[in-house]
Amino acid sequence: MQYRDYDFKAIEKKWQDYWVKNKTFKATDFSDKPKYYVLDMFPYPSGAGLHVGHPEGYTATDIVCRFKRMNGFNVLHPMGWDAFGLPAEQYAVETGTHPSITTKKNIETFKKQIRSLGFSYDWDRELSTTDIEYYKWTQWIFIQLYRKGLAYLDEVPVNWCPALGTVLANEEVIDGKSERGGHDVIRKPMKQWMFKITEYAERLLEGLDKLDWPDGIKEMQRNWIGKSIGANVVFKVSDSLEKIEIYTTRPDTLFGATYMVLSPEHRLVRTITTDSYKNEVEAYIEKSSRMSDLDRTSLNKEKTGVFTGAYAVNPVNGKRIPVWIADYVLVSYGTGAIMAVPSHDERDFEFAKKFNIPVFCVIKPTEKQVEEKNIKIQDVLEGKLCWFGDGTGINSANSEGLDINGLGVNEAISRTIKWLENKGIGEGKTNYKLRDWLFSRQRYWGEPFPVVHMEDGSIKLLSENEIPLKLPQVDNFKPSGSGESPLANAGEWLEYIDPETGMKGRRETNTMPQWAGSCWYYLRFIDPLNKKAAWDPKKEKYWMPVDLYVGGAEHAVLHLLYSRFWHKVLFDLGLVSTDEPFLKLVNQGMILGLSYKDPRGALVPGDKIEIKDGKFYNRENGDELIEFPAKMSKSLKNVVNPDDVIKVYGADSMRLYEMFMGPLEATKPWNTLGVEGVFRFLKKSWRMICESEIKDFQLNRKQLSTLHQTIKKVTNDISTLNFNTAISALMIFINEFSKDNILSREAAETFIKLLSPLAPHIAEEMWEFLGHENGTIVYEKWPECKEEYLKEDEVEILVQISGKPKVRIMISSDSDEEATKAKALENSIIAELIKGKAIRKIICVKSRLVNIVI
RNA sequence: GCCCGGGUGGCGAAAUGGCAGACGCAACGGACUUAAAAUCCGUUAUCCCUUAUACGGAUGUGGGGGUUCGAGUCCCCCCCCGGGCACCA
Incomplete structure (x- = not known):
């Protein structure tokens, strides 16, 4: 073959066409090779097209896929589109263009852009969440969840914007105002579909332990689930038959409870409020109901509350304590009521100080902590200071067999719980912050629910042969005005007549949120064309779980928690074979x-x-x-638009630069000048292969060592996703080997193979140039590092005197400790420096250094 | 406030407790060229000593302490930046 310039445009087009034509990256079901499933978080195809953040993760996974193929794996690497969602719908409202048209156009743009980077996707498995053949099965999964009793309708508050006449997603509400127009948003109760994700709280928590995910993400999920262990305790209301149940994580502080607080929405508030306090209480309830969650929970907010006039009886000591209502207690957590222990809880302390409620200390801080925190123990004992650290119980005994004085916190807690349980007035209780998942949206561009509201008020779930329930064509995408989805205007589509009973009904007009489609797409990729089932269980068993999942950290909680939840449900139903979907997760940095x-x-x-x-x-x-x-x-x-970069430098340079910038997980600044560097490296590689004389000859010791060190470094670095240092190893190789104008075939071919996952187009072309006329480098065997070549005859070691570097000397690489020391001591400069001084000791690190301490 | 990341040359960054700054960018000098581009070679942390870009010495990985023969790396305290959570009893 004749030498040419590095014409990346022609080369990249040629090989991209070749890969498509030959279906080079087709994943075969049930191959004998070990399987490896690599997944990218699929994108929402926006009108703006790709930005440089998208290809970062995609390049990383592509490199891993290509590397795995060359190491004998059967790789599944699919791509699809998370295409339901708001932007297309808003565009429809503004222009009247149907979202399906916008979506189709955007997908085309995205696909073209993604293809131009040479990623090795199996395009035969492409899917979009908006395809009817896809969302049919999303509806099918909803049916499964419903049948398992995990879906229910509930009247819950949504973000209602009266000015816009529509419901808004949480993301569209900024500081209590609508993102568009800045109108007021209030909480309005509406019938919503909910999922009982809370039933899976414990398993979602436990499952995290065995996942190879970034600790930060696991921690965020743990915090989101928010498990806490404590007790429910029943307080009698004084002069009443009512009882108030509270939740506390600190039953050991029961003796310090000096008041109680109910959330304003608590069901007993109106019952227990005495006549003389009614007006104030009503006013407070009214005021807090009008406040947004943000206002209620915002920082630095001074505590507010009102007294109900009622008293409760502390079950451990029979003391009468006042019952207040305050919005710092949330109705949705625990029992919606607390016992307040101002002496040992900061929030209660703040509240008690403001309203002059007594503070009664029941825990004496440990000496050690008093010293560390630099506080006066007397202040704590007198209730002038709130203490929530370690300590021992005081003032905590009654005549009915409970005595936790002198005990540490943990021991006191378990004793108290036991006592409460024996008395039948309380029990150990675990709570989670996690709430049930609000699953409906008042939107057009989403999956319709396979549900009908029947005339008689009952709810009918469509049967499996009544799906897919197709999204109807409508002319007007504007919100209905009643707070319902635009589907409320869908005319005939709404009407339903039960085929068996003839009863009339109206279809559910809410649609599913964008999370629905992304909750299970990784399963559909396994069997995307299946008409009879969501997936074939045999294929599922072969491909699952996902071995590597790469995407942005913004999905840390929502998408990743929701799909774990669905997956666990599917596992319980026997529909999937693993109880976690994603084994290893990596977040690319911004x-x-x-x-x-x-x-x-x-x-x-x-x-x-x-x-x-x-x-x-x-x-x-x-x-x-x-x-x-x-x-x-x-x-x-x-x-930065990737297209512009590719135009000037080519896809291989783009890929290389994205990886060379720094560690995958790190946030890093784009600098187009940096692309210049990797572009030069590719040009240099091209010249080395195409301009040198390539011959078969035995490499010398030094070259063999460099070659095998490069193999070792690149292999390790790709395995651990340290692509930046893999590239620098290849640069070092080039700097070494491009000095001569004669190159051994072995070195040349090895280099091309090592480069091929990172810069696949140029590698294919150079591979062909070397005489591999028909075929692709994609399935060539990955080079093997032979340890025996790594060893060099001589190594340079450093000689230090008392830790200061002095001289570097060459020694035979198999010198033992004694020989190394002797060599170091006989060096003339060293001998001069230590003359007349006593050697205290000599530290010797094999093949590295000798440190002579004087 | 709490929980995660992170802080290393002019810049992006490397460094199993063992020569800090590999590799790349930028800058400067040189070669090639009528010239430019491209390419190649060299220099490039700071300070001191010095006729000096030699030789030599000292300092240097956000700050302060500690462990160690030896610390960017391990331990304690503090500061700054980025992200997440936020009255969850």
Whole structure:
């Protein structure tokens, strides 16, 4: 073959066409090879197209896939579209364009862009959550969950915006106002579909332990689930038959309870409030119901509350304590009521101080902690200071057999619970912060629920042969005005007549949230064309679980928790074979854009920058600016479009730069100048292969060592996803081997193979250039590192005197400790430096250093 | 406030407790060229000593302490940046 320039445009087109034509990356079901399932978080195909953040994770997974194929794995690497959702619907409201048209167009753009990067997806498995053949099975899964008793309708508050006449998603409400227009948003109760994810709280928590996920993400899920262990305790209401049950994690502080608090929504509030306090209580309830959650829970908010006039009896000591209502107690957690122990709970302490409620200390801090925290123990004992650290019980005994004085916190808790249980007035109780999952949206562009509201008020679940329930064509995508979804205007579509009983009904007009489609797409990829089932269980058993899942950390809780929940339900139903879907999870870091900030720290958009003498100025007011990485955004004009990079440098350079910037997980700033460097490296590689004389000859010791060190480094680094250092190893190799204009075939072929997962187009072309005329490098065997070549005859070691580096000497690489020491001591410079000094000791690290301590 | 990340040259970054700054960018100098691009070679942490870019010495991984023959790496305290959670009793 004739030498040509590195014409990346022609090369990349040629091989992308070749891969598509030959279905090079087709994953075969039931191959004898070990399977490896690599999944990217599939994108929402927006109108803006890809930005440089998308290809980061996709490049990483692509490299792993190609590496695994060369190591003999049968790789499943699919791509699809999470295409239901708000932007297409909002565009429809504004322009009247049907969301399916927008979606189709955006998918085409995304697909073209993704293909231009040469990713090795099996495109035969492509899917979109909006395909009727896909959402049929999303509805089918809903049916399974419903039948298992995990779906229910409940009247819960939604974000209702009267000015816009619509319901908003949480994400569209910013500081209690609508994102668009800044109108007030209130909480309005509406019938909503809920999932009992709380039934799976414990298993979702336990399951985390065995997952190979970033600790941060696991911790976020743990916090979200929010398990706490404590007790429910029943307090009698004084002069009444009513009882108030409270939840506490600190039953050991029961003797310190000086008041109680009910949340304003607690069902007993009106019952127990005495006549003289009615007006105040009603006013308070009314006031807090109008407040948004944000207002109620915002920081630094001073505590508020009112007394109900009622008293309760503390069951451990019979003391009468006042019952208050306050919005710092949430109705949705625990029992919606607490016992307040101001002496040992900061919130209660704050409240008690404000309303002059007594503080009664029941835990004496340990000496050690008093010292550490630098507090006066007397202040705690007198109730002047709130103490929530360790300590021992005081003032905590009654005549009915409970005595926890002198006990530590843990022991006191278990004793108290035992006592409460014996008396029948309380029990050990575990609570979770996790709430049931609100699953319906008042939207058009989502999966319709396979549900009908019948005339008689009953709810009918469609049967499996009544799905797919197709989303109807409508002309008007505007909200219905009643707070219902645009589907409420869908006319005939709404009407339903039961085929068996003839009873009339109206279809559910809510649609499912965007999470629905992404909850199970990894399962459909296994068997995307199956018409009879969501997936074939045999294929599921072969491919699952996902071995590597890569995506952004913004899905840490929601998507990843929801899909784990569905997966566990499917597992319980015997529909999948593993109880966790994603074995290993990696979050790629955010890529920031180059931005500029002025002396006041304000960011200045990219089009207002003027560069003079290597310094940056604001064109408008002459302020000197400093370069500063910031999140890419339209307004800052710092968004980098991959297409532009590919046009100038090619897809291989784009891929390489994305990986060379730094560790995959790190947040890092994009700098287009950096692409120049990897582009040069590829050009250099190209010249080394295509301009050198390639011959078969035996490499010398030094070259063999470099070659095998490179194999070892690249192999390890790709396995551990440290692509940046793998690339630098290949650069070192090139710097070494491109010095000569004659190259051994062995070195050349090994290099191309090592490069091929990272920069596949150029690798294919060079592979072909070397005479592999028909075929692809994709399934060539990955080079093997032979340890015996790594060893060099001589190694350089450092000789230090008292830890200070002095000289470097060459020694035979198999010198033992004694020989190494002797060599070091006989060196003339060392001998001079230690002359006349006593050697205290000598530390010797084999093949590394000798440290002579004097 | 709490929980995770992170802080290393002008910049992106490397470093199983063992020579800090590999690799790359930028900058500077040189070669090639009529010239430019491309390419190649070299220099590039700070300070001191010095006729000096030699030789030599000291300092240096956010700050302060500690462990160790030896610390970017381990331990304690503090500061700053990014992300998440936020009255969950």
